[in-house]
Amino acid sequence: MPQSAPLLRFQSLVVGALCAGLAFLVAVPPASAQDSEPSKREKLMHYSLYYENYKNDNFESARSDLLWILENAPGTPDGDDDNYRRVISLYEGLAEQATKEDVRKAYLDTAATYLASASENLEKHGLEYTPYKWERRRGRFLEKHQGSLPDGVEGLETPTAHYRRAFEMAPKELDPYYIQQVLQSHLENNDLQKALDFANTVESKRGDDEEVAGMISSVREDIFGKNPQAQIAYLEKQVEQSPDSTQLLTELFDAYNQQGNIKKASELSKRLIKMEPSAETVREIAQMRLEDGRPEAALRAYKRAEKQGAELKAEDHFNRGTAYQKMKQLAQARQAFQKAIDMKDSFGRAYIAIGDLYARAVNQCSGGEMARNDKAVYWAAVDKYRQAKEVDSSLSSVADSKIRTYRKVFPTKEDIFYREDWESGASFTIDYGCYSWIGESTSVRSAPSSG
Secondary structure (H helix, E strand, O other), X not given: OOOOHHHHHHHHHHHHHHHOOHHHHHHOOOHHHOOOOOOHHHHHHHHHHHHHHHHOOOHHHHHHHHHHHHHHOOOOOOOEOHHHHXXXXXXXXXXXXXXXXXXXXXXXXXXXXXXXXXHHHHXXXXXXXXXXXXXXXXXXXXHHOOOOOOOOOOOOOOHHHHHHHHHHHOOOOOOHHHHHHHHHHHHXXXXXXHHHHHHHHHHHHHOOOHHHHHXXXXXXXXXXXXXXXXXXXXXXXXXXXXOOOHHHHHHHHHHHHHOOOHHHHHHHHHHHOOOOOOHHHHHHHHHXXXXXXXXXXXXXXXXXXXXXXXXXXXXXXXXHHHHHHHOOOHHHHHXXXXXXXXXXXXXXXXXXXHHHHHHHHHHHHHOOOOOHHHHHHHHHHHHHHHHHHHHOHHHHHHHHHHHHHHHOOOOOHHHHHOOOOOOOOOEEEEOOHHHOOOOEEEEOOOOOOOO
């Protein structure tokens, strides 16, 4: 790196001073005896002597000359904060070289004292410095030497406090590491609200920084994982500030659902559905509307989700079937349940649901007086219950109970005898009159004898 003109000039002066001999050096009075402003030659001489030793880690040899500079010419040679930075590093170096623990701590204590008063002295002497860097430096020093410093060094606080202040001074310039340290400190102390508040502040200043944005997202996940209510409070506040944000409304809707607050999720869905939520969110709203007892609204939402590109799952088609069933549209319900089975052949509940549809059809079509044709429909219903337990053994108990119930109302042997088109064990299709939508082929069998 090219040397500055002042440094070149000062080196030539030092060479001349050294040539003048040892007598000149002895003639220079100590700092306490200086009655007048030191000459430029004296300043540069002391600077050169300390700097040569300092850069070679000869801290003890550098110390007296550096302290002379701070006392008499702190801005030598460029009017900046270099000498104040170096005196701190010098005492840290002495601490590292110390062989006794009490001496090491004493050096660090001295470094801390210089660090605490540096900004005040820099201002006093009108030297150039960057305030936020000194706040960062204080925090870094404290973080590095925790446990080796006496409690309550005047002018110094905690690493977190200094990093936070550095961020406030220069939010765009501070390295993400120091932002992370503030957030991590709050989390370790379980100050979740402080961490969340700082994360929000950082986002408002540095949200466009990809690294910082990722950090904030991670911290929020950690906070919300430990305190779900903090997530709700945060999102509610965000929605209050940006009521037209589809993204925020969706996040709040999801949070309500995850925490089982169905009432609030349902209320929020009314606002959300009027906006442009994602297809997946619309699908969730559809399911919620079904659970709220609003089958028509559920079907509309499912239709919208499909239109927006959502890939409905077997469970969604099952829910659609349930909605149609609630609306007494049995043919459409059976079609939806069958779609669920087509997507997932082990969907036992869908088989149960279709069997229930057939049983319900008998109640709707028979008018309370069951004829032989009405009773025959129970054959198809029982077929579905048997299929249910074949594909899902966990439904065996439910299916067997229904089978026992409906076998009792099968056509009797006498009923079968009087029907020319019925023969025990033969195939028969349920596709007539009120049951034409069923179109199921089943087998003829009689109710079990009561004896």
